[in-house]
Amino acid sequence: MKTIEIKLKINNEDKILRVKINERLVDALRAAGYKGIKKGCYEGSCGACTVLVNGRPMNSCMIPAASADGFEITTIEGLGESDNLHPLQESILETGGVQCGYCTPGFLISSYALLKSNPDPNMDEIKRATDGNLCRCTGYVKKLEAVERAAKKMRGDK
């Protein structure tokens, strides 16, 4: 299989990845060690593989890796460290919004994108921003609450 080299920025680090021409971005990123990105359907309908591509949340299973040359990618690994969690990561643990955790990274990335553009979203906006991230465990209640909570924290509200 023919491979090509792509240069991209992942979580603010310059990276060079050698990818197969038919490889999907999700597989290339996972092969490069970004295991936080999950695969739930491989056809763009579950959102588990959501990453930020040039600031926008996208299903990385639907993007040919070869086309990602020059992209800026943010994955869950770029959000926070376990000893220095992002408010979203902290909040979703506080509200009990993580059950199996398989869809959590994709959900957090979608929420992160929302809060960057809209620091004070209402519940409807939170739902719409995350409706591409399917979850079978939680019934969404505590996940959505976590986004509200994180937004509050990030705004510095009491």
Place this chain on the structure above:
Amino acid sequence: MKDKKTIKNAPADKFESGAPLEHKDNFKIVNSSIKKVEGPGLVTGKPMFTDDFEFHGMLYAKILTSPHAHAEIISIDTSKAEKLPGVKAVLTHKDLPRIIHTTAGQGYPEPSPYDSFTLDKKVRFVGDRVAAVAAETLELAEEALELIKVEYKILEAVLDPLKARAKGAPVIHDEDEARMIIPLAYDKNTNLAAHAEMSEGDVEAALKNSERVFEHTYESHYAQHCPMEPHVCITHLDPNDRLNIITSTQVPFHTRRIVGQALDIPVKRIRVIKPRIGGGFGGKQEMLIEDICAALTMKTKKPVRLEYSRHEEFMSARTRHPQHIELRTGMNKNGDLTAIDVNIIMNTGAYGSAALTVLCNSASKVLPLFNKVKDIRFYGDSVYTNLPVGGAYRGYGATQTYHAIGQQVDIMCREMGIDIIKFYKKHHIKEGEGSPVFQKMGEGKEGVEMKIGSCGLEKCIDIGVKEFGWYDKFNKKRVEGDWHYGAGMVCLMQGSSIPEIDMGAAYMKINDDGSFNLSLGATDLGTGSDTIFAQMAAEILTVQPADIIVYSSDTDMTPFDVGAYASSTTYLSGGAVIKTAEKIKAKISKVACEMMKTTEDDLRFKNGIVYSASKKEKVSFKDIAYYTLYEKNQFQIDASASHITHKSPPPFSAHFVYVAVDIRTGFVKPLEYLNVTDCGTAINPKFAEGQCEGAVLNGISFALSEEFIFDKKGRLLNTSFNDYKIFNAVDMPAVKTILVPTYEESGPFGAKSVSEIGINGALPAIGNAIFDAAGVRMFSGPYTPNRVLAEIKKKMKK
């Protein structure tokens, strides 16, 4: 050093002992919503799941599946596939020992029929296994499948469960080996996979004497579990040539046993490791893919990874058993239920995984709720068809029967002019009461007689009525344009563990710093069981949950546990954790006495420190660990304990839903959904709420949109999330959970189960709400616009 260990003049009067079990309201760690112990790893995307493991030289497996619902394999030519560069193994039925087994992840002897081979010369549903390939890449494996030439002799298929037992129907399991291994009804020649029945009193006489008899037929439908992580496993040989299986399973120990059986490998040569699981809901209570993956490793001696695609999850994994339920009930003038007669034909699909036990639970988790009824009959056949295979699914038979009985109660109350709230409050089983069904309906054997120890259902109903505003919403005939509004409710029970059958065990040891390892066979599939076990052990040992390092599960490293199913983990394995922690505490006490030269009745535990009340001295767990590991009379403070249960105390729940029905399109919009649930003591209330919410939304999604669509030849057509609709954040109604605490004396810290019960309510409650809104009764799910509209049109014609 000595001074460090025994500090004198500590204030003895302020000491407390570790919260004793009888102090119901004095919990420190239990009954609080601490954060998930493995949470930081999960939210930062650390590699924890099966597919995150990498092995050098790992091969990728793919399975060739049947395009036919029922066929014999006349010939398979794998030569071209084998020649494809990069293909390392191709397996067909000719390459494997022919050993019959069941794939159901149940205890031994399994109450499911033995009717499966790892690979067989016959295929019994579209999606059944034909051959397997291992290759250097996934693409090569897929390419190789296309090069396998199979000649089939197509057989007539059984696609209608109601005709499965008809005279002359094709026999799906005509192999000699198929059988039940315990003496239970099984007749492969008439496609009978299992049968369950019970009777109490005289139903016919009771119905005859009733003021009204209600007779309706209900259909509950197929559904897929849809865990976000599909089935996935990696098999490899370790340096000692032992077969290692890393797999996303709810049942690691059963998987070890069944793989050993299916491939004729001694159990001692197999190690099953369960890493983090990405959801299961019963779908992973099955030895579904591990045997074939292992067979490829045995053949190639290489690590092999096998993952189902989402398409394969729908085509080939397990499903909720559809049931055809004929229900007769009687009622007296005063609104008393007089008799219940349930007749079920359950479609188990091509194989009989959980074919008996799901049926048994249709009775045992439902009928006791109505224990005032003296005349009860239950009769169920589980039949083979050439359709997708049923299996364990959250709710496990109860979901199906509540669909029927939950709507029938609404029908009866409406037609007899009875207040459904009053009906449930009067008729439901109460504390101290029993039901003959408990004793008569076990799982493959007799059940266990049981009196209800805790029941908060009446309170659940009262709180629900108030919080939901039941009397402001029910029967109000609110209409806005095409939207008709209505409310429905239902009451539920489930169980906690399989009494006298299932066992869970735990092992614990102390570390240098006074922390503890807690090893469990119990399987956290996302429910949070690792965390609640840390809470339980921490409560007893007066330490923080962070001081308890939980590890589950690994058949080499952790003690046995049946696994995560039957709403058992908290109640069953929790019992083992408590016993183990108490043993540890006793050992610590003994050492503390030795160190402080005092007696046990003088000791007080607080925050991981043991105080002598009389001597005003103290030793920390760390001091004790150093003393026992390095200093004197050295030994490892450790303990293990097993637990079985003698009853299966039901959690209870009342569900209330408010919907709007667009009578022009038949679209049903759920607006509000309230579940009020008694799960005893919630060890971690937020987790318990999360279980309710997840189950409720799965139930709503099942009731309103999830559906298997087949073509005329039995092929499932909608095999992706694009056309099998599961609810997302925008679809959901306002879901609210209220936990009503009770104290179950037989449970750990008063706890009962909570994981399954919530899924049972939506189908009947929404069905009742649709009737309240639009005046049409939905006897078949799911309540999709076309089905609801058809009923509305029928009604308008009348």
